[in-house]
Amino acid sequence: MIAIVRSEWTKLRTTSVPWILTGIALVITGLFILLYFVLNGQTGGGQVGTGTDGSFGLPHPGYPHTVQQLRDLLGRGLGAYIFSLLLGVLIITTEFRHKTVTTSFLATPRRSQFVIGKMIAAALAGALLACIILVATLLGAGIAIAVEGGSFTALFGQLGAVAPGMILVFVLFALLGVGVGSLITNQVAAIIICLGWFLILESIIEALWHWTAKWLPSGAASAAANVTASGRESTFGLFNWWQGSLLILAYGLVFAVIGSVVLARRDIT
Amino acid sequence: MTSAIEIRSLAKQFGSIRAVDDLSFEVAQGRVTGFLGPNGSGKTTTLRMLLGLVSVTEGTATFGGTRYVDLDHPIRHVGAALEATSFHPARRAEDHLKSVALAGGVSLSRVDETLEMVGLTEVARRRVGKFSLGMRQRLQLATALLGDPEILILDEPANGLDPQGIQWLRSFIRNQASMGHSVLVSSHLLSEMEETVDDVVIISQGTLVLQTTLADMAAQAGTGTGMRIRTPEVRRLTDALAAVPVAWRQVAVDTLVIDGATPEWFGPFAAHHQIVLYELINERGSLEDVFLSLTQGFDAEHPPGADGRSGQSAPFHAPGAPT
Numbered sequence: 001m002i003a004i005v006r007s008e009w010t011k012l013r014t015t016s017v018p019w020i021l022t023g024i025a026l027v028i029t030g031l032f033i034l035l036y037f038v039l040n041g042q043t044g045g046g047q048v049g050t051g052t053d054g055s056f057g058l059p060h061p062g063y064p065h066t067v068q069q070l071r072d073l074l075g076r077g078l079g080a081y082i083f084s085l086l087l088g089v090l091i092i093t094t095e096f097r098h099k100t101v102t103t104s105f106l107a108t109p110r111r112s113q114f115v116i117g118k119m120i121a122a123a124l125a126g127a128l129l130a131c132i133i134l135v136a137t138l139l140g141a142g143i144a145i146a147v148e149g150g151s152f153t154a155l156f157g158q159l160g161a162v163a164p165g166m167i168l169v170f171v172l173f174a175l176l177g178v179g180v181g182s183l184i185t186n187q188v189a190a191i192i193i194c195l196g197w198f199l200i201l202e203s204i205i206e207a208l209w210h211w212t213a214k215w216l217p218s219g220a221a222s223a224a225a226n227v228t229a230s231g232r233e234s235t236f237g238l239f240n241w242w243q244g245s246l247l248i249l250a251y252g253l254v255f256a257v258i259g260s261v262v263l264a265r266r267d268i269t
Numbered sequence: 270m271t272s273a274i275e276i277r278s279l280a281k282q283f284g285s286i287r288a289v290d291d292l293s294f295e296v297a298q299g300r301v302t303g304f305l306g307p308n309g310s311g312k313t314t315t316l317r318m319l320l321g322l323v324s325v326t327e328g329t330a331t332f333g334g335t336r337y338v339d340l341d342h343p344i345r346h347v348g349a350a351l352e353a354t355s356f357h358p359a360r361r362a363e364d365h366l367k368s369v370a371l372a373g374g375v376s377l378s379r380v381d382e383t384l385e386m387v388g389l390t391e392v393a394r395r396r397v398g399k400f401s402l403g404m405r406q407r408l409q410l411a412t413a414l415l416g417d418p419e420i421l422i423l424d425e426p427a428n429g430l431d432p433q434g435i436q437w438l439r440s441f442i443r444n445q446a447s448m449g450h451s452v453l454v455s456s457h458l459l460s461e462m463e464e465t466v467d468d469v470v471i472i473s474q475g476t477l478v479l480q481t482t483l484a485d486m487a488a489q490a491g492t493g494t495g496m497r498i499r500t501p502e503v504r505r506l507t508d509a510l511a512a513v514p515v516a517w518r519q520v521a522v523d524t525l526v527i528d529g530a531t532p533e534w535f536g537p538f539a540a541h542h543q544i545v546l547y548e549l550i551n552e553r554g555s556l557e558d559v560f561l562s563l564t565q566g567f568d569a570e571h572p573p574g575a576d577g578r579s580g581q582s583a584p585f586h587a588p589g590a591p592t
Contacts, residue, residue: 003371003372003374004371004372006371007368007369007370007371007372008368008372010364010367010368010371011357011360011368014357014359014360014361014364014365014368015357015359015360016359094357098355098356098357098358099352099355100355100356100357101355102322102351102352102355103355103369103412104372105321105322106320106322106343106344106349106351106373107343107344107369107372107373108372108373109320109321109337109338109340109343110338117372265324267283267317267322267323267324268317268322268323269313269314269317269322269323
């Protein structure tokens, strides 16, 4: 299995798509951070402190400095888990698009092994993407805070609280992506379905039936990202972090199992 | 003689189409077997069933009794080159081979070795999308050779190769056989392979037509002789032929083929009737003729007569029949 994962990793890094996806994810994260600073600059100036920094009653500086603000800022890139999902979808559908699946199945004729190898490689890629985004956020936002006279170390100090949840969510969505891709092997169809679901359908369903929110992948992602705040009940009625994680994992596995069964019967002509 | 590949009562149903039906044959160890048949006769489907890519409807296709999926590290035993399109265009040739070697449990040192064997060392770092069809065929062969397999399966490897490429392919295949490897090579043209193969398996419409050695087939080919005659006086010649018990057919405006005729008989016959001849060719039946007559009319992509190849497609006339 290690050999199959190494093979998948080689396939992944020797095409440009993962790098392009990472680039787009970084740009979007950068925009989110910029937006945060713009909004924060407008509303944060006259806020009253909560006492965490011992300056109760005094006007706060314009840059983020409370624990929650710093964590929000570091977690700006969380929404980029969509790219982790797409990475998972592409890692498997590219094989069908370019018909490289023939060669892959000759080397790995057991198709469930092929899907599992893809899942492990996608999970690693998802974790790496989360790390890249975290580092970029830390550097970008940290420098911006430092320029405004704030503390880079304070932001860095919150990394341990934000990183585990974010890496977890990215890994889970990469797995979900491979699951979806193993079932819907047509690359264009799989991407359209994923984007259609996360950008349009999900918010419609959530708006129509509020109770569905915690059962939907996005809600589960928000819950799973909360890994370090375990025990604290979310105000949106979401699951706690491990319940949310299990839910995403379950979605991914359901797709992957059905996908593997369908793939095992499929004729590669 | 032991068999490297055994196909037993193999069948494949695609919806309402029986692509392969009750097909049985064997590939002998250490020999080159040509797997021949017109386009659409079920060659590729058979090979893909053998390799576990297409599910088997009935029967078995094994390597000495073991299915491909049950082989331990299959690419170390069986190397297959199936189609020239199956590469990611943005991936470099050596990265492609590296990913296959890793998945197949093959030493990475084989990557450079196989690139060298097929003469692609200089383009190892080039993206496959920039490769010509011939280079892709070579890369496909390199992929098949990665695991240093004792059995090679090549599906239409000559497609897209220039004459030098085909020459190279032939010596490559013979070289594999000289190392004791077994080779199963498919083609829709026997002439492409007749200098290369030891045995032939001919299929048509998914069923076996003939399994024999090339030597036996050549012996059979030698019996089908005739004369090809070009003359400006076709009408006078056919009138004369009406009086003798020979079969003939018109293959062009000014050309006839007379079955079973010899120059010793036809020369005096033409002289006696004072018929002007432009050309007089003693035709020995070629292997290709035998192949075509065995698979006549079953080419799914090229209906008979469309390609104008030899007189086979012209209407046959009994002696004395009106032209």
